[in-house]
Amino acid sequence: MNRTIRLPGDDPFLAPLDAVLADVAIALQLPPGLHAQVGERYEAVRRHAEREGSPLRGRIVRFYPQGSMAIDATISMRGTDEEYDLDILAELDLDPWADPDEVLDLLFEALKDYPVSKGVERQTRCVTIRYADGMHLDVTPSVRLASTLDRESHIFHANPDKPASEHFHVRMNAYGFAEWYRARTPLERKFAEEFNRRFNDAYGLTVRADAEFDEVPDQTPLVVKNTATVALQLLKRYRNVAYADATGRIPPSIMLSCFAGYAAGGASTLSDMVIRQARMVASELQRAGANGTRIAVTNPALPTECFTDRWPENLAQQQDFAGKLTKLADELAWLQTADISQEELAEWLQARFGKRAVERSMKQLNQRLGRAVRDASQSYTPKGGVYVPSAPKLVGIGAASAVAMPAMARPHTFMGGCRR
Template sequence: MTRTTLDGIDPFLNRIDAILAEIAFSIQLPPSLHGKAVDRYEAVRKHLEATTSIFHDEIEHFYPQGSMAIDATISTRGTDDEYDLDIIAQLGARFRSMQPIEILTELEKGLIGYRGLTVVRQTRCVTIYYADMMHLDITPSLRDEGTPERQSVIMHAKGPEASDDDQDVPMNAYGFCQWYAERTPLELKVLEAFKRRWEDAEQRAVKADADVDEVPVQTEFIVKSNTTLALQLLKRYRNVRYANRPGRMPPSVMLSYFAGLAAKPGSSLTDALLRIANWIIGEIDQATIRNKTLHVENPVYADDVFTDRWPKTVEQQNQFGRDLRELVRGIEKALTGEMLPTALQDWLREIFGDRVVTKAVDNMVTETRRAASEGSQSYTKRGSILVPAAPAVVTSAYASPVNASPHTYFGDRLNEWTLQDY
């Protein structure tokens, strides 16, 4: 499929967009880890085919699904350094006569002992836990013959023994990713802005390592639109909200569906985030009015129900609706200037997490110092780029102030928004 392109809006040129974009940058799967993930799942496939006789010539496709497939991977619910990556293993004819628990067990057996890593069978997948806190969730599937490409069933079985609750679950993750890509064209200014951010970060990492002399080869960058950035922020907000709540949280694939449905290519980052959040609020309200739980289907395969395990009750969806209303109110207040910088930073910490916001501010201060020292750019209240007349150095709680001259990055003056505030 050829993906259409448009210019889009650089999210770093608007004051509030820039703050949110930096937070998104702080939670994204780095391009280098994306490359590592691809290498790892390809190595897993080779291992299964080469060392396990039952899988020899029986893996028809081995491909990413979910966030990795649509470039929306972020750090997990538990920490800021873990990444869950989802892989589909489409299996061949040998597995068609097997029960769901048997297929999951065979996949588990084929991976136990793989490079000394921890391997755990889950209800629908088998997870490999790497030492660097990356997780690969490998979900076995069986292709529905005579149907659109990669329409399949996946296995659902709690185990350890077979039960009446075991079942084949309809799925077309591949088709959904094609649908999402069609609705979210590549936005060149977003791609280029984040490519520069990652390149700068990698350059700084190289300079900080005295043992490294050469700049590593750049990995192709993957974030492609403000819609996807907004989806990453929404997922992060959900993760923080549900970190201490029991039970399941709203599924990522459901959020991705609403992001694709609400997508308006060429929107700003804040407009995209508000549009998605308000769209979900509207859907929740409509379901609640009917005293029904949300029912969200894969747009390319109606039997693939994204809400089959959440929400279980109307109150569960209403709780998420209240969360989203709080998010919308906060963004609207930030956009209209109703929140002072100190109040804004407190709110950002609450909704996106203390560590992530601090990391984002550190990154922004570093970038501002670099730009000031190079005389390259500063930002007006409206987000326009200016060439500074004189360098401005950011004051910080961790460094002595050198020159508190005016600089307009986050507010009227940069020293109104400093690490000391955080």
């Protein structure tokens, strides 16, 4: 059977399944080189947009991150492991009721000659800047509404292929949502310390083996800070792989992020948190479907802002995603106690999180296990622990056939509603 060496302090990745999931999540992160460039690039974009002669000269109030970038949940994009989608809000000094088409055209005019090899493109709600290394910035124009808190604003919807009658203003509060999410997902010191140590190791960055969390040098920034955010990244990746061949819209990241915020809190392993989030989303999708309605998930910082205004398009889409999430949660719960070989687990992971990411994560796992066996001691820090295998089984404490599938979680009642 497997042997676990426990030392003072709890390693959040002591369980092999949690260790492997953490390695998969690390493979999805923005690489250190690109991570360091994010701030530089969006500052360069801002300077270009307000340069002398720009139509936005003197009209830019601030640039700030939104979405995954604002909550440290960015992962590689749908369909590839080498592209990263980063979202920026450009707060402009304009009339909040300005014509949506004119506002988007104005931003495009200010950015269309920005020097990137892959070009600049106007979208329905943003302007996209594409870099040769796979990163692209989506810059969304916004105008803050008067007498509101937390940067409540209008963004602008104007599909250039649609008539003006189908253009409209969208009330939103991305800043308020990010503040809400961060308040619900505070720093988990031990989790962050161990996860970021693994991240540094995966990219060959050197940090003293016995360094405390707050002693990590500034040049090796924190990648993530809590279990809920890593679980969210894994759930987003699962969605990306599950819908890799989809041609229409897929379940929105902001909806999953909102559920992750609600699911956060309390001691939890990484696998437990992925299961919790998957069941929570599935439960709400099924609840809406049972009532014959599409799910309506709203911004906790602005209840009139609907995160699901463009997905799902019909009941079949939300039932399909609910079924996928339920299956994922059931299988993860089974894997927590099932005996399974490393090869079998790798095959399961690849089907759900992508071949390249899993190959990288399994390589990291094998390197750590090899060091642990050679050293016959702890792998990381005197405050943690290490998993040492004595047989070619990777996960489990009992026979797979003896594991019962868990029941669905009880329905939740915290979600708001928005008009369709």
